[in-house]
Amino acid sequence: MYKKILFMLCVFIVGCDSTATAYKPVSSGNIHTISVVIDNKLWKESPGKELQKVFSSEFLGLPQQEPLFTLNQIPPSIFTDFTRESRNIIVISKSKKDTAYIESNKFASPQKIVYIKASTNKSLLKQINKISQKAISVFKANEIKEKQKRIKNSILKTKALDSIGISLTMSSGYKLFKKENNNKFWFQRETQKGSVNLLIYTLPLYKKNPNLESIIALRDSIGKAFVPGRNKDSYLITEKAYEPYFLKTKVSSLNTFETRGTWEVVNDYMAGPFLNYYIKDSKNNRTLVIEGFVFSPSVRKREYLVELEAIVRSLKVF
Template identity: 40%
Template sequence: MKKTAIILFFLITALSCSDNQQKLLPASSGNINNISVVTNDELWEGAVGEVIRENFGRPIYGLPQIEPIFSLSHIPSKVFSGFATKSRTILKIDVSENEGVFNFKNTYASPQRIIQITANSPDKIIKIINENLNSIYSTMYFNEIQEKQRRISKNLNKTQAIKKNTGVSLKFPSAYRVAKVDSNFVWIRRDIETGSVNLFIHRQTNLTEQSIIEKRDSISKIYIPGPVENTHMSTDLIYTPNTQQINVGGKQVFETRGLWEIEGQFMAGPFLNFQIKLGDDDFIMLDGFVYSPGSTKREYIFELEAIMRSLKD
């Protein structure tokens, strides 16, 4: 009995120390989708840096302007100390005999993710990056999604309109307001200085991958009017929408990215559409779209994606 009590004491003490260490970590820093790349100047300015920029700084599909997936900030290895170590998402590249990809969580700050790639030559580093590209990208991307959702959760809109009319719930900021409600339909929007950020939710049947754009446009014709009579939002088919299958919370989802327009009007922008299967012939369509002429739109679409990924039925 005494031995058990001693073991229990040390176990509780160890857990307490771990919790205290976590609490003592400073808050991480950095804008959403900003990745700190820690490596020496020679690697950054050479072929390794080119591979990093080509893959993690490539343009996002479905935006009217060229905007990168991540904003990359180079930090030379020799100055990686102090405040620089507090970045939330870090890609660390080193020449070392210890070859591989290593993940570290909350090392210098919290929340924080460090992906370290090491090999004994630049060519081998490039080989490791190419072989592990999808997992490296996913780790960084979903680290940013989680951070965006964490920030959103600090001040949520408490409306029950979405749950009441569509049977699902979403976590979205209080800055959004309910713009329109109908049977199986809710439109929420956030007014910004240059326009608006929007999301509609529609529960429906008879959806297929091939019918996404047709259904999207039919809903928009009913519920998303243009600035003058007899105009409405529709999909810009000149810029081909891109659809791929993804997984969101264990559910099969068709994700479509593209551009919308209002015919005859100088109004257009990007959209992100999720078609989510809830059951047999039971679907939810989430459609986020942004109107913000003259400004960058990556962060608005990313915010909509973070909201859409919070769906619960």
């Protein structure tokens, strides 16, 4: 009996110990922010400058320049305790071996840590450039998931999109602002100085893929018919002064054409950034278009666009 009790006690202790070992705190940090662990000297030299150039490059499609990521430098000596709980981390250091790799959930969860090590500054530059694009993709995906998680804390419950057989996860701050023919929807979330907007509509499925010119023509026609401005005969169009960015991507595993740029209003002084997703839903023989645009004068808009992309990438098609 004594041996049996002793055995059960050992199992309990081991079980508690493994549970404690497995526990990871919830990661922290502002959206699109990276903690960079690097000593002060390296930060001021070519490796630090290259990191800033790559990871603080321009966030595409904004009217005023904002960085892709906000970088917070941390000396290695204070990279302990809560500073290790950042969601996105880059650790750069001198080492005999040149290497660059990514680890997940080492100190917290969810978490992505990019390690860059090399023997010289020149070698560090090579390793930075070697892993930078992969690291950017990993960090961006991490931020989309984080934004989606935050949205779910206060989710909008609506059946408005049931008529077109889709669902999108958006916060309860969004309201159905306008609807037309059960296939065009405009959701809006008011902010302190403006609004964040989401347009959803369906089109026939065309065999030919769109190009930038056809996307601009499409969104301008929808803007004229569905998105009026504040003044008489005013409506939303693509800003003509700047050419939008156009690229291929996937949304909900569907072939998608993504456009980012700036919009303006005919006969009014309004403007801001937009992102447009032209989604080929072959299974349902149609095209889905989901567009987000922001009106928020004199305010940074990067996080609003991250929010809109997070909503679009939550798409489920029934």
